[in-house]
Amino acid sequence: MPKGPTKRRPQTRARLLEAAMDAFAEAGFGATSIDEICRRAGYTTGAYYSNFSSKDELFFALFDEHAAQALDRLVSKVAGLADGNLTPEEIAGILADLSPEERRWYLVSTEFTLYAMRNPEAAGLLADHDARARAELVRILTAYLTRMGRESAVDLDLLARLIIAIREGALLQSLVEPDALPTGTLEAAFLPTLLRSLFHA
Structure with a gap:
């Protein structure tokens, strides 16, 4: 025991x-x-x-926990829709939906990213953790496209990078100007057009 x-x-x-x-x-x-x-x-x-063993290791535990929760929310939202045939607008809405904790996580992760940019060892570890989270997002995108009978016109890992970049960049602007740019505004306006151009039957 x-x-x-x-x-x-x-x-x-x-x-x-x-x-x-x-x-x-x-x-x-x-x-x-x-x-x-x-x-x-x-x-x-x-x-x-x-x-x-270190403060860096603790951060990466937080990173993995946050990534797992975010991906679980994504899967749950897709599964919760009655019609599995998602429109680009629905996908954009899911990707733009943020948990209440996202502001705190953005503060923490952004500062650590700046620290990692000055620390090659931390940067390498951050890239590894990013890659694992991105691979899971690619798996979700692949499953969606297969179910829809579609395929991507671009490399899905690059697409995952772009989606993350849009989401994080849009969040930064919304956190600085919450009244002028409510969260999700940029994603709702531009992600559907992007997705239509990248996915084809």
Whole structure:
């Protein structure tokens, strides 16, 4: 039978991740110390290092968790539509739909990306995690096209990169000018036309 600390480890890890997310969003990745994360979570640094070897590793745990949740939402929304024959407008609406946590995640991930741009090792790891999330998006797009009896006129990995770039760039502008550009505005206006030009029967 597992000992107490082993059974508690998932809870410890979850509390550390939650505390780190709060701290990174409030003060920034660079300004947040491991001691501060532990203080917020109510654990010692020993508990921290039994779960994560560094602050970078903790960020990537947050990254994978966020990516999995975002992709799960995408799959659920597609599956929840009565008609599986999605229109470009419906696809654009699904891609533009953001969770309440997206603003916090954008703050955290953008700062880490800037840090990674100055740190080749972190950049390589970020690229690996990006690639895994993108591969899952490609899998979802492939399944959709197969169901629709269509194919893409472009490489789907490049298309996934473009969709992510549009989504993140549009979100940045909406976060800076929320009244002038509500979230989802650019995606709803331009993604349908883009998708029509890239998917063909």
